[in-house]
Amino acid sequence: MSNRVIEGVAGDGTHAAARASGAAAPAPRPDLYTAVHKGLRTFMSETLAAVGRMDVADPAELAGALEQVRGLLSACRHHLELENRHIHSAMEARSPNAAGATAADHVDHERAFAALEANVQALERAGPAHRAAAALHLYRRLAVFVGENFLHMHVEETENTALLWQTHTDAELVAIHQAIVASIPSADMAVFLRWMVPALGAVERAAMLGNMRRGLPSEAFAAVLATVRPHLREHEWEKLARALAAA
Ligand SMILES: [Fe+2]
Structure with missing residues (x-):
């Protein structure tokens, strides 16, 4: 699948003041976060639900749910790396320390990825008598990760986007988006599209x-x-x- 597939940058089109006054809303500004975050929110929610409902006595169901958890962790890790490389660097170049809060969150998320992978492995190794407890432990840890990530993405979509709109032109933001898209391997792009487009x-x-x-x-x-x-x-x-x- 080509990297040119998501050339269009989603604009959130939020111009409430213009709408309230009855004036024609100006064109939406480029939004680097919202579309892909809608996909990640759905991926996280559905994966958490899959872990909550899985039958740990059914090997195929257990393996399918754990494969989905690993797929989610991989997508989140890749997304975090793209944000660090392309968006945080752009913010810091124009406004030193502007990316500090969400960059610190990313360090926490990387620790969470490792902890969740350890929880998955513990469940895979657990004998029948310990599987339910290991599954509940994974479910709770994943729920905390999802909750923290929802708050994190809200900060990115509101505070980081507001800063980027102050410091960058539309053309510069589109160029950042295009650099992100161009760097995504085809297999990862298929995963992002699978979750993002339906969301x-x-x-x-x-x-x-x-x-x-x-x-x-x-x-x-x-x-x-x-x-x-x-x-x-x-x-x-x-x-x-x-x-x-x-x-
Ligand atoms: Fe992020």
Whole structure:
């Protein structure tokens, strides 16, 4: 899957004052966080639920849930590295120490990744009599990680975005986004798309996929649709198909 697939940068379009006054809202500014964070929030929520409901006496179910946990940790680790390399460095270059709070969170998250992997391994090694306790331990640790990460992403989307909008032009923010997309290996891109595209609203989803279609060969775009379609509800798929046909 090509790295050009998510060239469109999501804008949050939040211009409440303009809307309240009845004036036409200005074009939304580039938003580096919200679309991918919607995907991560869904990935985290569904994985936490999968661990909570898994039958530890069913080897296939247990293995599937633990594979999903490892996939989540891998995606979170990769996302954190991209933010450090591309976004925190851009913030620090224009406003020293501006990334300090969320960078410190990232150090905590890296410790959490290691702890959660240890919890997964402990569950894999546990004998039948100890499996339920090990599963509950993993579930609680994962819940704390998800809770902390939700708060962290809120700070990134509000405080970090406000700073980036003060210190960078739209063209500079789009360039950062493009550098992030270009650096993502194909296999990781497929994972991000699988979680991100279904997590978007219908209008955001149609805009993102419209941008992808303009930037991709038809076979590559078909592969994107095949990746996301199983994770859309039927009426969401039909809306998307109608929007793409009308574009
Ligand atoms: Fe982050």
